Amino acid sequence: MIFGVLLLANHSNELLKQVVIAPGSVAELGVPADCRADELEEEGLSLLECELMVSNVQITLVSSPEWFRPLMFLLSVSGVLFAALSISVGFSFVNNKNVNVNWAKSCFIALIVIDAVIFIVATNTGPLLRAQYLWSTLLWFFVHLFLLFAAVSISSKEIEDGA
Amino acid sequence: MSEQLPKAKVAMHWLVAIGVFFLFVSSWWMLSLPLPSEDFTYRQLPFQLHKNVGITIMVMVVAMIAISIVKKRKKLQIQKSRIERLASLDHLLTYFLIIACCISGYLSSSFSGWETTLWWLVELPAWSEENDDLNIFFSDIHLWTCWALLSVVSVHIGAALYHAFRNDDVIDKMFRL
Structure with missing residues (x-):
């Protein structure tokens, strides 16, 4: 459940990123950062940090191949849906002890596939995006792998007990 | 078997949890976006969404407190153990910090x-x-109450895991819809 909540937050944030950082936006046009002294003081930033915030957006835009944004959009929407489904699977385990474990297994397999595809997608971009995505995706991949095998062992124990 | 919690409160607990973690992860990211100006509007959508989710969470927490008060009135007052008093303090602190943050x-x-x-x-x-x-x-104040909230939420999750590994019915209450 806790992993489901964290994953849902993670994929929702990724979705927000893909919506906000769009190709052709102002950072790509070379407009200089607007770093007013009062804003810098308010945010506790140096002038250089403020300028680098624009570079941060440029890094994402320049490093993203054309196919990256639509693919990540699709993957994060799928991630949101399956994370929500994994939470409901958690609920159903408690509410109905006879819940079909196959539901849980299917859900974790889908999440593993999503992690694997994000990993492959990020691998095929440049080093700057790889640095942003690979490690966290690998961590989620292993979390989902553990959960899948927990579900697999529950289901095989059920079969043994029933036999 | 411990007393069943109202379904609305259980549902709101999990919606608040999702909202709180979304606000943490999205705020760390959105504060790295360029400062706002006429040209740079990257922060507009994330900030508006941040405020909307925050206000909605506050409304839900107020509703959860109201449900708790109504339920408590109906319940006989029983002597709480030290650990139960600490758990109540953790709940109160979580509610207070969420409202203070918002x-x-x-x-x-x-x-x-x-x-x-x-x-x-x-x-x-x-x-x-x-x-x-x-x-x-x-x-x-927003910054420090949010850091405090993250600490209290960590204690809350730690306590939930303690009950989960003991397999007692305390954790079951939070999953029953």
Whole structure:
């Protein structure tokens, strides 16, 4: 459940990123950062940090191949849906002890596939995006792998007990 | 078997949990976006969404407190153990910090001169003209109450895991819909 909540937050944030950082936006046009002294003081930033915030957006835009944004959009929407489904699977385990474990297994397999595809997608971009995505995706991949095998062992124990 | 919690409270608990973690992860990211100006509008959507989710969470927490008060009135007062009193303190602190985070964030935004339109539908009142000092003051409160909330939530999750590994019915209550 806790992993489901964290994953849902993670994929929702990724979705927000893909919506906000769009190709052709102002950072790509070379407009200089607007770093007013009062804003810098308010945010506790140096002038250089403020300028680098624009570079941060440029890094994402320049490093993203054309196919990256639509693919990540699709993957994060799928991630949101399956994370929500994994939470409901958690609920159903408690509410109905006879819940079909196959539901849980299917859900974790889908999440593993999503992690694997994000990993492959990020691998095929440049080093700057790889640095942003690979490690966290690998961590989620292993979390989902553990959960899948927990579900697999529950289901095989059920079969043994029933036999 | 421990007493069943109202379904609405259980559902709201998990919605608040999702909302709180979304606010943490999205705020760390959105504060790395370029400072706002006429040209740079990257922060507009994330900040508006941040405020909308925050206000909605506050409404849900207030509703959860109301449900708890109504339930408590109906219940006989029984002597609580030390650990149960600590758990109650953790709940109270979590509720207080969520509300403090939301109110300080809203006030900071209000004094920064940015309007808040709840879910792009209802314009919320600004409390005064733009005031940098008050904006920074409430922004600092927002920051520190949120860090405190993260600490208290970690204790809360730790306690939940303790009950989960003991396989007692305390954890079951939070999953029953």
